[in-house]
Amino acid sequence: MVKYNFQKEDFSNNLYKERPKISEVISIVAHQLRHPLSVIKNYLEVLISEDLGKINSKQREYLSDCLENVGRMALNVNELMSISLIEEGRYELSLKPLSLEDLTEKIVDELALWAKASNCGLSFQKPEKRLPRVLTDPIKIRMVLENLISNSIRYKKAGQGKIEIRVEQWGQEIMFSCKDNGIGIPRKDFPKVFSKFYRSEEAVGIDPNGAGLGLYINKAIVELSGGKIGFSPNKGFGMMFYFTLPIVKEK
Numbered sequence: 001m002v003k004y005n006f007q008k009e010d011f012s013n014n015l016y017k018e019r020p021k022i023s024e025v026i027s028i029v030a031h032q033l034r035h036p037l038s039v040i041k042n043y044l045e046v047l048i049s050e051d052l053g054k055i056n057s058k059q060r061e062y063l064s065d066c067l068e069n070v071g072r073m074a075l076n077v078n079e080l081m082s083i084s085l086i087e088e089g090r091y092e093l094s095l096k097p098l099s100l101e102d103l104t105e106k107i108v109d110e111l112a113l114w115a116k117a118s119n120c121g122l123s124f125q126k127p128e129k130r131l132p133r134v135l136t137d138p139i140k141i142r143m144v145l146e147n148l149i150s151n152s153i154r155y156k157k158a159g160q161g162k163i164e165i166r167v168e169q170w171g172q173e174i175m176f177s178c179k180d181n182g183i184g185i186p187r188k189d190f191p192k193v194f195s196k197f198y199r200s201e202e203a204v205g206i207d208p209n210g211a212g213l214g215l216y217i218n219k220a221i222v223e224l225s226g227g228k229i230g231f232s233p234n235k236g237f238g239m240m241f242y243f244t245l246p247i248v249k250e251k
Contacts, residue, residue: 033073033077037070037073037074037077038074040070041067041070041071041074044063044066044067044070045067047063048060048063048064048067072209076211076213079211079213079214079217080211080213082213082217082220083196083213083216083217086216086217086220091220091224093136093137093140093221093224093225094137094138094139095135095136095137095225096135096136096137096138097133097134097135097248098133098134098135098136098138098141099131099133100131100133100134100136100141100167100174100176100245101126101127101130101131101167101174103138103141103142103145104124104145104165104167104176105124105126107142107145107146107149108122108124108149108165111146111149111150111153114153115153115161115163118153118154118156118161119156119159119160119161120152120153120156120160120161120162120163121160121161121162121163122149122153122163122165123163123164123165124165124166125164125165125166126167127167127168127169131167131168131169131174132169132174132247132248133247133248134174134225134227134245134246134247134248135225135226135245135246135248136221136225136227136245137221137225140221141221141222141225141245143217143218143221144218144221144222144243145176147214147215147217147218148176148178148218148241149163149165149178151214151241152178152180152182152239154206154207155180155182155183155202155203155206155207156180156181156182156183157181157182157183157237161180161181161182162180162181163178163179163180164178164179164180165177165178165179166179169247170244172246172247173227173244173245173246173247174244174245174247175242175243175244176242176243176244176245177240177241177242178240178241178242179234179238179239179240180234180238180239180240181234181237181238182237182238182239183200183202183203183206183237184233184234184237184238184239185200185231185233185239186200187233190231193215193231194215194216194218194219194229195216196212196213196216197211197212197213198212198215198216199212218243222243222245225245225246226245226246227243227244227245227246228243228244229241229242229243229244230242230243
């Protein structure tokens with residue numbers, strides 16, 4: 001039996017009674033960066049499409065690298081905006097009934113090629129019977145699913161990676177779990193896993209460009225949906241991250 005290590009924090013409006021000035025600075029800077037990044041992205045896409053003229057292979061390579069980095073910068077800006085809203089108690093969800101198993105299956109299919117290219121076996125074990133729907137924000141919970149599965153792909157150990165995805169019912173909740181045999185997290189760092197900007201030394205070595213904001217935002221989204229999120233180390237190596245969401249009481 002897996003011992004689930006849920007860690008509860010209140011992400012309600014009372015979480016930060018005193019709004020730190022740094023959040024205001026982050027919000028302003030992130031807002032100012034969004035438009036120019038969008039413009040640069042559009043220009044790069046036009047150049048790569050050759051609408052303004054032919055480009056050679058080396059030019060395409062450089063432009064593609066630029067576009068990839070602009071995309072990474074835009075993601076970081078969006079994460080900073082989310083952090084600012086969470087700290088100010090203004091991060092809102094648009095809650096709707098959702099089939100978590102259907103959304104999970106779709107995302108696993110979308111990430112399958114990347115997993116294969118990364119030498120990762122990615123499997124999704126569908127429940128034997130149709131599960132009840134949950135109440136959450138479809139767009140934001142997709143971000144949570146993509147982040148957890150992507151982390152397992154990105155932070156695999158050398159050699160064959162193995163990722164097992166499950167969605168199952170636990171009483172009046174639906175639980176998603178993502179289990180891998182990757183680099184894991186040092187036990188001494190467990191209290192910091194859902195903290196802003198936390199990244200293990202080994203994770204930084206694999207991908208130095210990450211901001212360490214994904215798990216913090218995931219926690220806010222799950223808990224604002226009325227659920228819980230946690231993690232558990234696998235025997236030997238690897239981790240399992242999981243979260244629960246309450247079942248919708250439908251007529």
